[in-house]
Amino acid sequence: MRACSLGKSVMVAIAVGLLVMTSTFGLAEAEMKTLKVGCIMPFTGPWGLYGVALEPSIQIYADLLNEDGGVKIGEDTYKIEMIFVDDAGDPKRGPLAAQELLRKGAVANVGCFTATPPIGAVLMPAKVLFVGQMQQSFDLKTGRYFIGSNDEWGAPLYGVYAALEMWPDAKNIGMLWYDWQKMQSELLTEKMLAPGNPVSDKGIKEISRHYQVMGDMDYTTALTKFGKDGVDLIVTGIGPGDYAQACKQAAELGLKFHFFNAGTATDLDEFIKNAGYENAQGASYNWPCPWEIKKSQVDPELVKMALRIKDRFKEKYGKPMTYLGGFDWGINHLRILLDFYQQAGTLDPDKVMEKVRGGTVKDFTGTWKMGGEKTWGAPVVKGSACLDGVIKGNEVVYGAEYPMPTIP
Numbered sequence: 001m002r003a004c005s006l007g008k009s010v011m012v013a014i015a016v017g018l019l020v021m022t023s024t025f026g027l028a029e030a031e032m033k034t035l036k037v038g039c040i041m042p043f044t045g046p047w048g049l050y051g052v053a054l055e056p057s058i059q060i061y062a063d064l065l066n067e068d069g070g071v072k073i074g075e076d077t078y079k080i081e082m083i084f085v086d087d088a089g090d091p092k093r094g095p096l097a098a099q100e101l102l103r104k105g106a107v108a109n110v111g112c113f114t115a116t117p118p119i120g121a122v123l124m125p126a127k128v129l130f131v132g133q134m135q136q137s138f139d140l141k142t143g144r145y146f147i148g149s150n151d152e153w154g155a156p157l158y159g160v161y162a163a164l165e166m167w168p169d170a171k172n173i174g175m176l177w178y179d180w181q182k183m184q185s186e187l188l189t190e191k192m193l194a195p196g197n198p199v200s201d202k203g204i205k206e207i208s209r210h211y212q213v214m215g216d217m218d219y220t221t222a223l224t225k226f227g228k229d230g231v232d233l234i235v236t237g238i239g240p241g242d243y244a245q246a247c248k249q250a251a252e253l254g255l256k257f258h259f260f261n262a263g264t265a266t267d268l269d270e271f272i273k274n275a276g277y278e279n280a281q282g283a284s285y286n287w288p289c290p291w292e293i294k295k296s297q298v299d300p301e302l303v304k305m306a307l308r309i310k311d312r313f314k315e316k317y318g319k320p321m322t323y324l325g326g327f328d329w330g331i332n333h334l335r336i337l338l339d340f341y342q343q344a345g346t347l348d349p350d351k352v353m354e355k356v357r358g359g360t361v362k363d364f365t366g367t368w369k370m371g372g373e374k375t376w377g378a379p380v381v382k383g384s385a386c387l388d389g390v391i392k393g394n395e396v397v398y399g400a401e402y403p404m405p406t407i408p
Helices: 001-031 048-067 093-103 114-122 154-166 179-193 219-231 240-252 268-275 300-317 330-344 351-355
Strands: 032-039 071-073 076-086 108-110 129-136 146-151 172-178 205-210 234-238 258-261 282-287 360-363 366-367 387-392 394-402
Touching: 001 351, 032 048, 032 093, 032 205, 032 366, 048 076, 048 240, 048 300, 048 330, 071 330, 093 114, 093 360, 108 330, 108 394, 114 129, 129 330, 129 351, 146 154, 146 330, 154 179, 154 234, 154 258, 154 394, 172 219, 179 205, 179 258, 219 240, 234 240, 234 282, 240 258, 240 268, 268 387, 330 360
Parallel strands: 032 076, 032 108, 108 129, 129 146, 172 205, 172 234, 234 258, 258 282
Antiparallel strands: 071 076, 282 387, 360 366, 387 394
16 A cells, blocks of 8 residues: 555656656746847859858857757847848849848848948848958948958958968969959059068069959950969959869960969869869968967867867768868858857847957957957958968868958
8 A cells, every 4th residue: 555655656756847847848948039140141153152062061050059058148048040041142132132131030140242231231220230241342330230250351461471471482463353353352452562561572563463254254364364474373252163163274274373262262072073183283262270270369169169060060961071161251250249249248239339349259260359440440340360271182281371460
């Protein structure tokens, strides 16, 4: 009789325990809020390979954060929900992409490979935080909720400095950019050749320039001109598919150049496939690899997270994560956003921007003080590690790095 009563008591206790656990889990689930973050990227067009390569790793980062219990911001914990929108890298489609984010309830946007102003014109009045590339044509007086994770000339400029360390024999530079990037290209040249810069005493000069119409993948005219002009190093910012074609066509013309792309190329296998194995050898580009960065202070916990992202990618897709551009762009933009949210302890965009202006951020490429008061009009833009990777065989290896100082 007592044994029966004891058994009933145990069963009641277990039932009560399960009820409490279920209630607790339900409460935790109810308390978890959702943070909707937009990500405007090109998934089609000349830069579409970037978006296709970036989306999986950005989503993996969000998934890992959610699996770790979400992101604590102030008194609340948030589950990250990513909203990906295609703008095809076309400035004319930027406003439409931004409007789509607003309709879907995004409170911030990370990413953006196209012109910043058209997207900002829609997001800024809505007080949507925008983490992206600072561009000469963007006015921070109206863009009060913009956080510059990169700038359009500083990162390419210091990437060129790193390239010139890799190839000290290169003296004559040819600039190869899209026609709509003319202002950026000219500013880059002006900064690169200005007296007192890190390479001003090395006899470096720009001797040739070509602006390509976006969509035209025939680079033979430009390459032939560069060959006749005696170019040693081609500096470019064209999309990854175009970059692969330029490398391929140069080889087919029997021309030899050093190549540096200020962008992050794309999936390595895809690049080698498009350029051809031999033609891809020696091509270099921005390679933000957190575990290889030597001169910036990358937080050890962020290095661990970067490796987790890389490992999860291989586990999920059955192949190595060879495209690391996300650690400077999409993934990193999300990291920057979350860091400032946590510093502010709130999603209030005005309070977040108080932390951004002249503040410090830890991201996947280092620890950076926000600057840009003199250069851009507000201290809301960070520097970049400017690590150049070089294709060697079927992998990318460390080339050189030249981290940016705090932007004045």
